[in-house]
Amino acid sequence: MKSHQTTIIDIAHKLNLSKSTVSRALTGHPNVKEETRKAVLALAEEMDYQRNIFSISLITNKTKTIGLIVPDFHTSFFPHAIIGAQEAASKAGYNVLISQSNESYETEVANAKVMLNNRVDGLLISLSKETRNFDHLKTFQKRGIPIVFFNRVCEEMMVPKVVVDDYDAAFKAVEHLILIGKKRIAHLAGPDSLAISRKRLNGYRDALIKHNIDIDEDLIISYDLTLSKVRIYVKHLLDSINPPDALFAINDPTAIEAIQVIKQMGKRIPEDIAVVGFSDNYASNFIEPSLTTVSQPVKEMGEVAMNLLLDQIDNDISKWKPLIKVLNTELIVRNSTVKS
Amino acid sequence: MKSHQTTIIDIAHKLNLSKSTVSRALTGHPNVKEETRKAVLALAEEMDYQRNIFSISLITNKTKTIGLIVPDFHTSFFPHAIIGAQEAASKAGYNVLISQSNESYETEVANAKVMLNNRVDGLLISLSKETRNFDHLKTFQKRGIPIVFFNRVCEEMMVPKVVVDDYDAAFKAVEHLILIGKKRIAHLAGPDSLAISRKRLNGYRDALIKHNIDIDEDLIISYDLTLSKVRIYVKHLLDSINPPDALFAINDPTAIEAIQVIKQMGKRIPEDIAVVGFSDNYASNFIEPSLTTVSQPVKEMGEVAMNLLLDQIDNDISKWKPLIKVLNTELIVRNSTVKS
């Protein structure tokens, strides 16, 4: 015995009106007598009427729903980006269907399929670390569904993107290490598949070059972001004959893990080895020593990306522009590089 | 010029079949000639046909979508619970519509409305700290939409819930403080509106009573979980004539904040004051000193809750049972209470 959801027909019956009139009243159509409209609206309110979104979607082919795919929920980065995106969508009357790819290409493809099947009006995505093929996303373009990337973007697709200047931020972070007197700066880099990894690596390289420091390829380690491997790499670096005196990590979780290992090995931070991270995670301020890192406007990133997407949804496909928004970063100097 | 989504009609035309036959072939109905079925399936694949979920929802009144409302994304707790819930839903072929109430009652009500409007097949929710009225949730019951609570539950509603034994966990945490020799144990409690606050407070009280320690109401401070206020309360406690020698915090973020303040005031942890948290957040292991805390199976919580919900969806409303699942906790002893 399910309680019947109020429909237009119910209202029409009670008021002795036609369905179309009720529909018009409900949708704010002009050609309705004020009296009629009021009666309909009042009864709708009383009967707790809600438009059936399926019939509308069926007609309009729109869902007022945005798909959002992120690599994970573990680090504080994406949850915060989601908050920004959610707020922006909500303001515009859109819902958000969220899913996480779990850093897996296959899951990302599956997620994309779900989004497609749910006929989202647009897709916001930050790529998994494994993603090198983009067919699952190009499908959206073919269907005329706008896409916007943020943070982890696809360079070959000409769609709007929201990023920070990873090159510049990395450059500044490494330069900071140089300026405090460090000479052998290691880089625990991200997987080559991610543009942010490559950009941060380039920033690292160019900072060294600018300051006439030879690049030692042995000090550059690309890894797949599996935190448990950090221990191996850090030990390897510190146990080498000519160990580094500084470490620039691809992100904060990596840096935090590295700090743990370094401390366990009895080395002092920053005296023996200084550490810099990237992203300013929640824990970075609490860890001992507190972590010098690059702060990104994460929430704003989600917000800007969502608004870029909503712009496309509102506009004709012919007007879509592959705008790339670059947000500002800030180097936050803490005790892992400079003792306070 | 939008690319037309393939429909059953398209396939029917191309194959010179009726719509119903195509539909039957697509839905695995038995009464279809094997040859026909194969032809349909092949063409559907080729034309990248996808069922239009709106027409189906319109007919079945089901959406294969679960609503999920959490108070926030900031702490690591809810993101992890979401992961568990998401996985369980995904396995059963359900999508999840996620939203956060931002710890606001009004936002929670708005979120609930969105869920209702999107005709979710079920609702999973952890209450905001402000929620004292539950009409917005009872609406779901009236509509025959099952609800399951997790973590922050509504005691007055007879629906399934997934929790940990907060009373017992708090009792053990406080007993641990007593056993290491602490006598004046303060409690930074959560808002009275949340059942978990009350239960943890009761566990605190009973542990003291069991060990014949007088309860000093001045050592119990209920607060609204606004982290910025922790500083005030901790200072107040430590500056008092008879300061506490231990602090049991309602959750880890609170405990972590407290540790910061205590350290800044030049007190030693755990010698001057020991600290215990609740939840085992990501940062708790990194903070100095590392935080003794109660670990909860967060991901499992989301998973169990989702499965409980799916059970209800699959069953007739008459079979719904207000099952309460209590998951195990574990006290993780770290340096904030016992120096290693």
Place this chain on the structure above:
DNA sequence: CTGTTAGCGCATTCAA
């Protein structure tokens, strides 16, 4: 085994 028909709830023609 296959085709025809009706209807899910609504917006939108076309008539009145």
Place this chain on the structure above:
DNA sequence: TTGAATGCGCTAACAG
């Protein structure tokens, strides 16, 4: 200003 009729894409009941 209102009503009747059509169709969005699909499933299901009813015929053949």
